[in-house]
Amino acid sequence: MPASDRVPEMTDREKYLFDVRGYIVVKGFLTDGEVAALNAAADANADRIQDCDEALLGSATLRGTVRRRQYRDMLTWEPPWCDPFRDLLAHPGLWAYLHDLLGLGWHIDTEPFYFHYPKGASGLNLHQGDPHFHPGAYYSYRNGEMRNGLLVAQFTLSDQRAGDGGFAAIPGSHKSNFRRPWEVTRWEEDRELVDNPTVLAGDLLIFTEALTHGTLPWTAAHDRRALHYRYASKYVQFGSGMHEVALPAWTSELTEAQRAVLEPAYGYHRPLVRSDGSVTRPAVDAEDPPYRYGVPDSMTEADSSLQESTRKGTTVFRAPARQA
Numbered sequence: 001m002p003a004s005d006r007v008p009e010m011t012d013r014e015k016y017l018f019d020v021r022g023y024i025v026v027k028g029f030l031t032d033g034e035v036a037a038l039n040a041a042a043d044a045n046a047d048r049i050q051d052c053d054e055a056l057l058g059s060a061t062l063r064g065t066v067r068r069r070q071y072r073d074m075l076t077w078e079p080p081w082c083d084p085f086r087d088l089l090a091h092p093g094l095w096a097y098l099h100d101l102l103g104l105g106w107h108i109d110t111e112p113f114y115f116h117y118p119k120g121a122s123g124l125n126l127h128q129g130d131p132h133f134h135p136g137a138y139y140s141y142r143n144g145e146m147r148n149g150l151l152v153a154q155f156t157l158s159d160q161r162a163g164d165g166g167f168a169a170i171p172g173s174h175k176s177n178f179r180r181p182w183e184v185t186r187w188e189e190d191r192e193l194v195d196n197p198t199v200l201a202g203d204l205l206i207f208t209e210a211l212t213h214g215t216l217p218w219t220a221a222h223d224r225r226a227l228h229y230r231y232a233s234k235y236v237q238f239g240s241g242m243h244e245v246a247l248p249a250w251t252s253e254l255t256e257a258q259r260a261v262l263e264p265a266y267g268y269h270r271p272l273v274r275s276d277g278s279v280t281r282p283a284v285d286a287e288d289p290p291y292r293y294g295v296p297d298s299m300t301e302a303d304s305s306l307q308e309s310t311r312k313g314t315t316v317f318r319a320p321a322r323q324a
């Protein structure tokens with residue numbers, strides 16, 4: 001086997017923990033210097049911070065006193081501030097995890113986010129881990145291999161101790177078989193199911209998007225800082241990506257439905273060809289889980305993770321004007 005085909009591997013212990021729990025913590029993944037450079041870059045761009053939408057599904061227990069805040073677009077910040085974020089994209093330390101959990105050909109699925117949550121920041125409803133096959137966010141084990149549609153590499157940039165809030169998940173829920181009760185989604189009942197792991201500055205948290213996960217309100221005195229990089233298998237485009245795509249000029253002669261089916265794969269705002277031949281472009285497909293399960297009356301679109309999701313991704317999609 002040529003040396004270039006030999007890939008680093010996760011340890012057996014990491015494989016066991018990931019399979020049984022749906023997430024692992026790699027202690028001390030980043031050096032102190034890397035953590036400092038990433039935080040300094042954010043501090044130098046403090047004017048770019050944005051409030052996040054609330055995504056609480058009506059939960060009172062997840063509501064804080066202030067909004068979550070985040071940076072995005074770090075990859076295009078003025079040098080040198082973009083550099084530490086670009087250095088993480090294909091960080092050699094990640095390869096073992098990406099190879100073993102996604103297979104070769106992994107790619108960044110969604111633009112990275114830098115979570116910067118002040119004390120009192122609201123949480124985010126628990127999501128994913130629903131009892132259906134999700135072609136974009138699945139977990140499978142077969143013939144000695146784990147595979148995921150979508151995987152999150154979260155680089156911890158300030159300490160999160162159990163009970164502080166921040167990342168939270170229901171361990172093992174990537175293999176769950178029954179529909180999650182809304183009260184669990186809203187972290188109102190059976191709260192002991194939810195882990196809020198300790199991850200310290202420099203640690204790497206890796207979780208499958210098939211896992212039921214979300215964010216608990218941030219209670220520590222210091223700000224939460226964490227970088228969220230989402231990777232996908234070469235067969236999956238879950239979010240909108242960061243690439244620019246264009247249909248060739250001849251497609252201007254096609255019908256809307258014909259053009260729709262020539263668009264590349266992506267999840268949000270994907271054109272849907274309806275049975276009457278019409279084409280719609282909803283933010284998410286209401287027939288897709290979890291939306292097809294129906295939402296409680298208390299949930300409005302303005303207060304749902306749907307709003308949050310639709311802002312992930314920056315694909316520029318160009319199609320030539322259709323001929324009349």
Ligand SMILES: O=C(O)CCC(=O)C(=O)O
Pocket residue numbers: 124154166167168213214215216
């Ligand atoms: O706070 C976290 O780490 C989880 C964030 C999350 O689930 C999301 O942004 O979709």
